[in-house]
Amino acid sequence: MSLAPGTQLGPYEVIALIGQGGMGEVYRAHDTRLRRDVAIKVSAAQFSERFLREARAIASLNHPNICTLFDIGPNYLVMEYIEGPTLQERIKAAPIPLEESLAIARQMAAALEAAHEKAIVHRDLKPANVKLTASGIVKVLDFGLAKMAEQPSEPMSENTPTLTLASATIAGTVLGTAAYMAPEQARGKTVDKRADIWAFGVVVYEMLTGSRLFQGETLSDTLIDVATKHPDWEPVPPQLLRLLKRCLEKDPQKRLRDIGDMALLLEELPAAAIPALVEAPTPAPRRSLLPWAVAALGLAAATVALWAPWRPLPNLAPVVLDIFPEKGQVLGANHPAISPDGRSLAMRVAVAGVFRLAVRRLDSVELRILPGTEDANYPDWSPDSRSLVFAAQGKLKRIEVAGGPAQTLCDWSTASIPFMSWGSAGVIVFPGPSNELQRVSEKGGTPQKITTLDTSRNERRHGIPQFLPDGKRFLFFAQSNDPEKSALFAASIDGPATQKPTLVMRVQRNAFYSRSQRGDEYLLFEREGALMAQAFDSSALKLSGEAFLVLPDIASNTDHPYVTASTAGALAYSRYAIGNGTFQYRWRDRAGKQISDVGAPGNYVSFSLSPDEQRVALFQAPAGANNDIYVLDLARNALVTRFTFDPATDHWPVWSRPDGRTVTFTRGGKLFQKPIEGTATEQPLADLEGSPLDWSRDGRHLCVRPRFPPLDRHRWQIRAIHQKRQQ
Numbered sequence: 001m002s003l004a005p006g007t008q009l010g011p012y013e014v015i016a017l018i019g020q021g022g023m024g025e026v027y028r029a030h031d032t033r034l035r036r037d038v039a040i041k042v043s044a045a046q047f048s049e050r051f052l053r054e055a056r057a058i059a060s061l062n063h064p065n066i067c068t069l070f071d072i073g074p075n076y077l078v079m080e081y082i083e084g085p086t087l088q089e090r091i092k093a094a095p096i097p098l099e100e101s102l103a104i105a106r107q108m109a110a111a112l113e114a115a116h117e118k119a120i121v122h123r124d125l126k127p128a129n130v131k132l133t134a135s136g137i138v139k140v141l142d143f144g145l146a147k148m149a150e151q152p153s154e155p156m157s158e159n160t161p162t163l164t165l166a167s168a169t170i171a172g173t174v175l176g177t178a179a180y181m182a183p184e185q186a187r188g189k190t191v192d193k194r195a196d197i198w199a200f201g202v203v204v205y206e207m208l209t210g211s212r213l214f215q216g217e218t219l220s221d222t223l224i225d226v227a228t229k230h231p232d233w234e235p236v237p238p239q240l241l242r243l244l245k246r247c248l249e250k251d252p253q254k255r256l257r258d259i260g261d262m263a264l265l266l267e268e269l270p271a272a273a274i275p276a277l278v279e280a281p282t283p284a285p286r287r288s289l290l291p292w293a294v295a296a297l298g299l300a301a302a303t304v305a306l307w308a309p310w311r312p313l314p315n316l317a318p319v320v321l322d323i324f325p326e327k328g329q330v331l332g333a334n335h336p337a338i339s340p341d342g343r344s345l346a347m348r349v350a351v352a353g354v355f356r357l358a359v360r361r362l363d364s365v366e367l368r369i370l371p372g373t374e375d376a377n378y379p380d381w382s383p384d385s386r387s388l389v390f391a392a393q394g395k396l397k398r399i400e401v402a403g404g405p406a407q408t409l410c411d412w413s414t415a416s417i418p419f420m421s422w423g424s425a426g427v428i429v430f431p432g433p434s435n436e437l438q439r440v441s442e443k444g445g446t447p448q449k450i451t452t453l454d455t456s457r458n459e460r461r462h463g464i465p466q467f468l469p470d471g472k473r474f475l476f477f478a479q480s481n482d483p484e485k486s487a488l489f490a491a492s493i494d495g496p497a498t499q500k501p502t503l504v505m506r507v508q509r510n511a512f513y514s515r516s517q518r519g520d521e522y523l524l525f526e527r528e529g530a531l532m533a534q535a536f537d538s539s540a541l542k543l544s545g546e547a548f549l550v551l552p553d554i555a556s557n558t559d560h561p562y563v564t565a566s567t568a569g570a571l572a573y574s575r576y577a578i579g580n581g582t583f584q585y586r587w588r589d590r591a592g593k594q595i596s597d598v599g600a601p602g603n604y605v606s607f608s609l610s611p612d613e614q615r616v617a618l619f620q621a622p623a624g625a626n627n628d629i630y631v632l633d634l635a636r637n638a639l640v641t642r643f644t645f646d647p648a649t650d651h652w653p654v655w656s657r658p659d660g661r662t663v664t665f666t667r668g669g670k671l672f673q674k675p676i677e678g679t680a681t682e683q684p685l686a687d688l689e690g691s692p693l694d695w696s697r698d699g700r701h702l703c704v705r706p707r708f709p710p711l712d713r714h715r716w717q718i719r720a721i722h723q724k725r726q727q
Contacts, residue, residue, distance in 0.1 A: 002025060003017070003027060003042065009040060009042075009073055010071075011031060012031055012032070012078060013029055013030045013032055014028075014029050014040070015027070015028045015029055015030055025042050026040070026041050027039070027040045028040075028081060029078075034587060038070060038079065038081050039079045039080065039081045039082070040076050040077065041076060041077045041079065042076045043075045045075065046074055046075050047072065047075060055072050058120060060593075061114060061120065061143055062593065063110070063111055063114040065107045065111035065114075065139060065140055066111045066114060066115065066140055066143055067079055067080045067082060067131070067139045067141045067142070067143070068593070068594070069143075070593075070595065080139075082131045082133060084131050084132050085131070086127060086128050086129075087127035087128075087130035087131070087138075087203070087207070088126070088128040088130075091206055091207060091210060094210060095208060095209055095210030096207040096208065096210075098239065101204065101207040102240075103138075104138050104207065105200075105204050105207070107138035108138060108200060109259045109262050111139075112140070112193075112197075112200060112259045113259045113260050116193045116196070120143060121191070121193050121195065121196055122140070122196050123185070123191065123195060123196065124142060124177055124199075125140070125196055125199035125200060125203060126177050126179070126199065126203065127206060127207075129141045129142050130203070135549065136549050178222040178223055179202070179212055179213070179214050179215055179222055180198075180199040180202050180203065181195070181198075181199070181223070181226055182194065182195040182198035182199065183226055183227045183252075187227065191252075192252075193258075194252045194256070194257065195252075197256050197257075197259055198247060200259065201243075201248040202214070204240070204244060204247070205236065205244055208235065208236060208237060208240065209235040211235075214226045231248060233245070243262060337380055337388075339385040340383055340384075341385040343385065344359055344360065344361050344385065345359070346359050346381065346388055346401075347359075347379075348379075349367065349369055354374055354375070355375055355376060355377075356369050356370060356373045357370045357373040357379055357388060357399070359388075359401055370388075370401070372405050373388075373390060373397075373406060374392065375392045376391070376392045377391045377392060377418060378390060378391055378417070378418045380420045380421060380428075381422065382398075382422050383424045383471075385401075386400060386401055386402065387399065387400050388401060389409070389420060389422055389428055389442075391412045391418035391420075391430075392406075394411060395408045395409075395410070395411060395412055396410050396418070397409060407444065408444065409428070409441075409442070409443075409444040410440045410444060410445060410446065411447075413431075413432060413433035417431060418430050418431060419431065419464045421465040421466050421474060422467070423467035423471045424467070424469075424470075424471035425471035425493065426442045427441060428442055429450070429465040429467070429474055429476075430447075430465070431462065432447060432449060435453070435460065435461040435462060436449055436451050436452055436462050436497075437449075437463075437476055437491075449497040450491065450492075450493060450497055450499070451491055451497065451499070451501065452498055453478075454478070457478070457485045458482050458485060459479065459480050459481075460481050462476050462478055462479075463477055463479065464476060466513050468513065468538045472492055472493055472494060473491065473492050473493075473538075473541075474490070474492075475488055475489070475504060475511075475513055476488070476489055476490075476491065476501075477489075477507075477511075483508045484508070486506075486507065486509075487503055487504075487505065487507060488505040488506075488507055488510065488511045488523075489502060489503055489504060490502045490541050502541050504523075504541055504543075505525070505543065507525050507526075509525070510561070511523045511524060512563055513536070513538070514533070520535070521536045521538050522536055523536045524563055525547075525561070527547070530549060530550075530551065531549075531550040531551040531561060531563060532549060533547065533548060533550045534547040584597055584598075585597070585599055585604070585607070585616065586598060598632070598634065599640060600640075604618050606618065606619045606652050606653070607619070607653070608655050608663075610660045611655060611657055611660040612660055613634070614634050614635045615632065615635075615660075616631070616632040617629055617630075617631055617632075617653035617655060617663045617665075618653065627649040627650065628642055628644045628646070628650050629642075629644040629650045629651070629653045629663065629665050631643045631663075643663065643674070643676075644667075644674065646667060648667050649668075650665050650666070650672075651665065651666055651691075652666045652691040653665045654694055655695070656695055656699060657694075657695040657697050657699045658697060658698070658699060659699070660676070661675060661677070662675050662676060663676060664685060664692045664695070665682075666690070666691050669689040670684060671685040671686055671689075671690070671692060671704070672684055672685060673685045689706070690705050690706045691704065691705045693705055
């Protein structure tokens with residue numbers, strides 16, 4: 001019996017029935033606690049303890065291409081609500097073109113790989129369980145539900161997932177939806193992740209041809225087809241014939257053993273097939289096929305992604321690589337520099353409080369520290385990937401990665417941020433003391449100024465230079481005090497300081513140049529928190545075609561997204577901003593599972609949740625605006641209002657306890673306190689300097705971090721301050 005709109009399932013209010021499946025009915029509902037819409041799958045039977053244990057494992061999956069399981073009720077599952085058609089609906093409209101099919105297939109494969117790494121097998125992958133969002137993101141639904149759901153008592157139909165609860169498939173029991181079952185699954189034999197690989201091949205075949213591969217008039221006919229019928233390969237594009245044949249081997253011993261091996265098969269494609277996979281972008285209703293492959297790399301507070309350019313074709317399957325410093329080492333906050341050949345990373349590592357450069361090859365686990373690089377900052381690679389240039393102790397220096405002493409090239413003004421670029425013509429471009437760009441020979445010498453700030457555009461800084469392939473021209477970001485006038489320009493190392501640069505692109509944050517392995521050129525830039533790309537001709541300095549999505553979210557600061565790209569096609573990015581940048585507040589449960597976003601992304605630095613959990617006090621630094629305390633009201637749709645208005649910087653807010661009627665914060669190193677309601681102004685709290693950390697629960701003591709902490713930064717001060725309570 002269907003649930004009527006308005007029915008309450010715990011904190012969830014049913015809105016409407018949106019579908020029916022093998023497990024029961026699916027409803028759109030509203031979470032009254034967190035004020036968000038969710039999808040609820042309601043079962044006719046109560047869930048068992050074993051089911052709940054399996055569900056906890058599924059909830060551990062956290063991947064952008066996997067629908068998130070939020071909650072479990074006595075007979076229902078609460079999941080992420082995803083707008084958009086299913087892949088089944090998309091296929092019904094027409095066969096999907098090769099390029100779009102590849103984009104969808106890669107994301108499905110990434111989802112399967114993430115689940116398989118945690119020993120979770122889907123076992124019911126089919127077009128109806130894949131959602132396509134408007135932004136081009138693919139979401140695979142019902143992960144592991146085939147493994148968790150009870151065997152239904154009613155007769156099976158062709159689309160009924162016949163399911164079991166066991167932690168491994170019980171031999172003799174048929175599982176999954178008939179048309180997408182692996183042969184061993186159809187025979188009721190024990191299955192593993194290779195059953196998902198079979199289903200993946202069936203789904204890809206259906207996308208490309210528009211026809212279901214296995215179908216019969218009855219369930220038995222369909223199962224016989226699965227076990228005995230051989231596919232008609234004629235409609236399959238030759239680029240994918242080898243891949244699908246490996247996925248659709250009836251003998252699981254001969255089948256593709258790991259979904260990650262799909263990328264290896266793509267690498268073996270003949271040269272004639274390559275253009276169909278990496279051709280330059282053209283306008284399309286949904287575009288997510290990337291000319292770069294991305295693999296996640298955890299590093300300190302940042303996540304960096306890259307791809308290995310020695311592979312002949314991109315591999316989009318995420319590969320996680322964690323870099324852990326040795327005992328006594330601390331990784332620097334600056335994100336690492338990737339070498340032009342894409343094989344090594346350079347980063348800052350501190351030992352005994354002194355930062356030096358360290359290099360790690362991607363095919364090695366060794367993090368090798370380079371002697372002679374004390375206090376090094378902002379490293380950049382030579383074009384041949386053999387040397388590094390860096391800023392340290394007021395000098396610009398270079399060092400051979402293989403070994404040898406560091407050489408001083410010239411003076412460096414510590415007032416500038418030394419983002420630099422080393423070109424193939426033997427010239428290094430970097431910011432000078434007046435925030436204009438200058439050049440110096442890779443052998444050293446006196447720097448020469450090569451750009452001049454344009455006062456008519458209210459420019460305040462030229463930075464982040466990037467050489468183009470000719471080794472003479474370079475791109476740079478001209479940051480204006482008027483963000484609308486910030487832009488990407490091109491200039492030449494041979495031009496005078498008064499040269500008029502060429503406008504390339506109007507952007508409020510820097511764009512980055514990149515090339516694919518075929519030599520196709522792109523500019524990468526941030527748009528509304530996403531990383532976009534657009535085809536670019538470096539000879540003509542012209543953009544062409546439509547911009548398309550590379551990554552749905554990217555970290556950035558006030559002048560550039562956290563992304564770099566090597567000349568060999570390697571792409572490095574970060575989804576976690578380092579220092580001031582754009583952040584998104586999110587609710588997470590105690591297990592770290594993301595529940596929902598809170599408010600819009602912003603340039604937030606610190607925050608404090610009120611005792612009643614209805615408001616957030618935060619220090620926000622909007623571009624071009626004063627740095628003040630703001631209040632985000634969770635009870636009123638995350639409305640953000642300004643709380644302090646003094647020209648000085650106000651930061652580090654802390655709510656009073658236990659009543660939450662005031663906010664304590666720092667201004668000019670001094671502590672102030674202001675009521676959250678009314679028109680009263682802030683008042684000095686005590687004759688203390690530092691940043692407030694938290695009030696004790698009884699409101700009598702405040703923990704303060706000193707303004708100038710001793711060398712032991714883990715030493716905190718707790719001062720007893722009596723808080724005058726408001727009556």
